[in-house]
Amino acid sequence: MTSPALSVPFENRHIGVTSDADQRVMLDALGFESRAALVDAAVPAAIRSARPLDLPDALSEEGVLAELRGLASQNVVKTQLIGQGFYGTHTPPVIRRNVLESPSWYTAYTPYQPEISQGRLEALLNFQTMVADLTGLPVANASMLDEASSAAEAVLLMRRANKAKADAKTVVDANLFPQTIAVITGRAEALGFEVEVADLTQGLPDGEISGIVLQQPGNDGAVVDHAAVIKEAKDRGAMVTVAADLLALTLITSPGEQGADIAVGNTQRFGVPLFFGGPHAAFFAVREGLERSLPGRLVGVSKDQEGRTAYRLALQTREQHIRREKATSNICTAQALLAITASMYAVYHGPDGLKRIAQRTHAHTRALAAALSGVGVELVRDSFFDTLWARVPGVASKIVAVAADAGLNLRLVDADTVGISLDETTTAQTVAAVAEVFSAAVPAAVAAGEYAFPAELTRTSEYLTHPIFHEVRSETQMLRYLRRLADRDLALDRTMIPLGSCTMKLNSTAEMESISWPEFAGIHPYVPADQSAGWRELISRLENWLLEITGYAGISLQPNAGSQGEYAGLLAIRSYHLANGDTGRDVCLIPESAHGTNAASAVLAGMRVVIVKNTPTGAIDLDDLDAKIEQHQAALSAIMITYPSTYGVYDADVRDVCDRVHAAGGQVYIDGANMNALVGLGKPGEFGGDVSHLNLHKTFAIPHGGGGPGVGPVAVAEHLKPFLPGNPAAGLGSAGIQTTDGIPVAATLFGSAGVLPISFAYVAMMGGEGLTRATETALLSANYIAARLREHFPVLFTGETGLVAHECILDLRELTAKSGVTAEDVAKRLIDFGFHAPTLAFPVPGTLMVEPTESEDLGEIERFIEAMIQIRAEIDEVIAGTYAIEASPLRGAPHPAAVVVSDSWDRAYTREQAAFPSERLRVDKYFPPVSRIDGAFGDRNLVCSCPPIEAYED
Structure with missing residues (x-):
């Protein structure tokens, strides 16, 4: 790779502390002559590399985009009709620009601090509501990693929840997507339990069964009435999981209505690009009684100190860093950004729009089925939603090749079978082109209002009844809704997020730009x-x-x-x-x-x-x-x-x-x-x-x-x-x-x-030297913070030379014993200063773990240090008796605007101290939308879907 001379190397855009003067200030505070000397002291010689990184020379932003354009041009974009869980979809441009491509959304962190995450939590609650409604099950989580691993998690949940059958086998329908079967059987092999793959249209196999997994529609496109096999499974003491297609569920009876305990699947076709396989937000929904065994994250509804409706992550004790070896899942990262995209797709289209998309997709599939049948092509299934398997003995490869030459990607199932999956992007011209590959002609019309699956499977129940899925239709409304939610949150586009162990660094625009090409x-x-x-x-x-x-x-x-x-x-x-x-x-x-x-x-x-x-x-x-x-x-x-x-x-x-x-x-x-x-x-x-x-x-x-x-x-x-x-x-x-x-x-x-x-x-863009400098700067920034704050908050662990690595742990336990002020109080008070809190209570309870990363400049680092020193002064006021802890600004934090401007103010400290603890906050002040949230109330009164509109009025 070559690049023109770099007037300003990208590393100087990525790394915050670039000037010699700023580095000198930080190094002097640490007592080192150079960054290299600091690194030599902090990093053990035994682990140091013998040579620099052997990477290509760094590219400019323009250079890397040109390189990516060249790579992108080597891919061949065809009409994708392969299906198998991945489908063409239209991402509404207003959602693409204002969610997928918006740093307000993509630079946000996991909403562990709910007061500064109300926007993304509402969006995820919309996602949960969407999934719960469409699957017919009351509780859904805030997304999983992908459909296959979500199905594997469902198998584990069934084994845990069905204690009487915990050692029995799991039966997986042969009509699941093969990649899902592969991931499930791999998980079973590691844990040593039996999985039997069987054709469940023939009934359940003999033997004790813990749970079964079905798919609707199936791998071959079949839409099947699962009621009988579900009843048989329940009669034999087994639990039931259905892997479902959400778009199909706008027309087909939901898994919950047929008696399933769990539903899993993928929301990719709700506006999320194919992305060569991911990221896509999978979903996981359960019947009542299983919500406390649900893997992943669950957004719940609670209230704040003034009784306002507020959102938070519910049942957080299930987080795996707390459960450790007692954990039942290791899910940590989810697919929040893609779940938000899918939820906004549902908000934008509403139930009627989603149903129209499904009906149009299904009508195109029926038209294609009629065309193929008209020339004698045998269809493997006559009950379907969007996928057809055509039996073409001995010539499947030839047909797939002819289709590819025509710009169409079909699925080569085997030597005798071709799969075709239609979707939202399918047009009449697409259907005609596919039919032509089979030397068929599309009929002038197919019977309107009819479905190609049994009438008893036609969905009659309502879904997406909450007002949010009915009120946002115009682009203006959507734009303002997305902006309103984003404005409630703190993300990296507003402030440093000093989370230890989580590395919230710059995600540059040049890095992000190509993913939506x-x-x-x-x-x-x-x-x-x-x-x-x-x-x-x-x-x-x-x-x-x-x-x-x-x-x-x-x-x-x-x-x-x-x-x-x-x-x-x-x-x-x-x-x-x-x-x-x-x-x-x-x-x-x-x-x-x-x-x-x-x-x-x-x-x-x-x-x-x-x-x-x-x-x-x-x-x-x-x-x-x-x-x-x-x-x-x-x-x-x-x-x-x-x-x-x-x-x-x-x-x-x-x-x-x-x-x-x-x-x-x-x-x-x-x-x-x-x-x-x-x-x-x-x-x-x-x-x-x-x-x-x-x-x-x-x-x-x-x-x-x-x-x-x-x-x-x-x-x-x-x-x-x-x-x-x-x-x-x-x-x-x-x-x-x-x-x-x-x-x-x-x-x-x-x-x-x-x-x-x-x-x-x-x-x-960084190259070997830039990457190394980034690491060195991360060490410099972390050690500078530790040195500046050590006299105010003890630094819990340091290496043999008294230095830390890229993060430091501030120990509040002794201060808590003296004052009653907790690490959580400090985290909430930092919100009033416009900061996301450091990592709270991990890895040591009663501490804060701080990581500045290499991307923060000295001014922002000093702003954080200033905030922490002022908070320490407030703690000292509590110790001195100026305030009781319950009456202090620390325990009252955070302070939303509605509290600060209220006609009633009976707190022991002033409004000014509440809202403007630092002079610099008088400009660009962030006010959280809610006060401190009552987490215990939300867990005792678990609500995990959109509350009625009256809740907001109250």
Whole structure:
């Protein structure tokens, strides 16, 4: 790659502290002559790389966009009629521009601080309501990673909830999408339970059954009345999951009405581009009684201190960093941004609009069916919604090739069968073109108002009855609704988000720009490889860059979240041991300082978790490690190390830890969640790691999107390459190539490929030197904050040199004991200063973990430091007795405008102190829309769909 001379290198746009003067201020506060000297002191020599990163020279913003244009042009965009869970759709431009392409939405963080997340929480509540209504089940969560993994989670939930049948087999209908079956059976293999694939149109197989999984419409397009098999399953004590198509459910009786316990599926066709397979928001809905077992996030309705209706994440004790080895799921990242897009699609179209889209799609399918039948083509099913399987003995490949030449991608099912799936984008001309491939003519008309499925399956129940799905129709209304919601939130476009362990860095416009180009966004994941040459070249280059950065030999980009990357890495370790005949190695050692989802991932990979202690300084306790290794040596599978640890320090003896585990026959998993403190300085594949996952949505600039999308690639040493995730759709004609024999963890080979151009652009524009400088600046900024705040709030852990890595933990426990002021009080008071709070109570209760990232400038860092010092002064006022804690601005925080301007003010502090604790807030002040939210009330009175409009009036 070549680029014109860079007048301002992109790294100077990405990195906040660029001037020599600002660096000098920070280095002087730390007592170092240079950034390099700071790095030498902070980062143990034992893990340092011997040479700089060998990456191409950095490109300019214009250069990388030109490079991406070239790659995009290598992809071949055809009319995508492959289906198999992925369909053409129109993203309303107002939603594309003002959600998918808006930093107000895509730079937001997971809404753990609900007072500053009311906009995205309302949007996600709309999503939950949409899913609950269409599936006929009362509770839906705020999205899952993809349909296949959502179905696998449903199988696990059925096994947990159906305690009387917990050890019985799960039966999966043979008419599920094959990629879904592949992911379910892979999950079952790791956990050691039986899955039987059977044709459930013939009834249930013999034997004890925990649960069954059906699909509506089926893989072959069939719309089937499942009532009888559902009743049979219930009579035999089994639970029932239905994988459903939401658009079809506008016309077809819902799973809930047929007696299903769980419904899962994908919302991609609600306005989300194909994206070469993802990211797409899956859904998960349950009957009453299962809501407290629901995986993933659940938005609930509660109230604030003044009794206003307010939203929050409900039942947060299910978060996996709290449950650790007792976790039932390792879901961490969801697909919030895509769920919001899908929910707004439903808001924009409303129930009547969605039904019209479904009826038009179905009418086109009926017309095509009539055309094919008219020339003697046998249809595999005569009951369908949008998908036809045509039986063409011996010539299926030829027909698919002829169609491709005509610009149409059909599905090659097998040598005798072609699949055709129509969608919202299908026109009469599309239908005619497909018919012509089969030498057929489309009839002039098909009977209006009739459906090609049994009349008893026609939906009669209402859906999307809440006013929000009826009031927003014009683009003006939609634009203002989206702006109104965005204005309620704090995202990275407004303020620094100093979240430790979560790396809320710049997501540059140049990185984001290409993802919605049709040449990237319009490619189906199962197109022939020659149609995705640009995608595959981009992915190959990114893979090679990541291997250079990490020091590993092989990598898979399939995992569509960090949690899935952890799971995939542990499956690789498990498979490696099994391949070597070590069937008893199932113990995973996890230090107390490890990342939160590690233990949950180990459990899902079929391992037993054993916790290793940390010393008071935050390092791994080597004596305890030795004891645990000796105790479990014959069963030792792996150790999971987060490096630097979640305590924010580099363990100097990490090589020693790796050597001890290897000597005992175990493998070393180095969690790459904190890779942003290593890039350019050290490579986990060189200092002892056998496998690592990376969070592209942290270190490599993919935005969090309010709680997803994420990408969690898994990188491995040479001996683990054969066990990387396999292709879930291998052997399906046009589905692409099988790369390994490993267990697939997502529905497509490259997972959430649609956001990979972001990381590609980031690495390409930064280059090796820029990436290394970013890491060094992250260390400088974190240590500067720690040094400036140490006299006000103790820094809990530091390395042997008294320094931290890229984040620091501020310890409030002693102050809490003296004053009653909690870390949560500080988090809520920071809202009044216009800040998102640091990470609250993790990894240590009663603390705040702060990470400034490399993207924040000195002015913003100083603003945060000033806010924290002023908050400490308010804590001192409580200690001195100026205020009782209950009457203090800390406990009263945050202060919405409605409270500050109220005619009634009886608080012990002034309105000015409440609203303008800092002089600089008099301009550009952010007011949260609600006061502190009562979380316990929301959990006791669980409401997880849109409340009636009267609730807002009250």
